Amino acid sequence: MSMHLSVEDQKTVRGAARWGYAVVGIVALNMVVVVSRAFDDGLREFVAAGALLVVMGWQALALAVASLSFSSTPTAERFESGLSALRTYCKVGVLGGLASMMLAGLSCQMKISELQFEVDRVIEAEVQKEYPGAKVIRE
């Protein structure tokens, strides 16, 4: 026995596919913004941006494949390939999202250490201005 999809059901499936295309488009625009800012900072930020781009691109590709499958004439094979692409989309989101979050966290940690170094440098300069020759003792 095969599954019957009414006209309304097919419209719902095609509506989801159209929103899939919209999400792919907006993700592509976001990728352009990420690319344009990838070279602004140092190497760490470049690597984090690269990982984010891979995740975003892979997910967008999987979503585009799923949308293509669901927006065409419904057949069992097309639905199978569309659902497979949706599974890929979810898998990449889980694994790649975690990896890119870790890289972004690493980058933030590095920035905090740079900030601490900068704070120490300013304190040292202020102390030297007030008390020339004095040494700052850190506990």
Next chain:
Amino acid sequence: MVALSVYDFVPAALLGALAVVSLSQGALLFTFPALAMGGFLGYLGVLKVAAGRRIRSGIVRKDGALFASGFASLRTLLIVLFIGNFGGLVFALSCNVP
């Protein structure tokens, strides 16, 4: 897809824990963004679980209406994703902090 959707709740739960900890420490600067982001991710997870379960049930029971209701959940998920991505794009374009 349903099993994978459960993993969506991990960052949501982490952000919820961050919100509770920051609230207890009086750091409201972290509390509200963590709550908002955690709520957003949790809502996405709920939608993904609903979509995955209904699509799967529709295929198993050969029920076209149930299958299509899963796609309705998927459409809502995609609309929310579109709005989230659009917000991110507007924020990125309006934010000039290097």
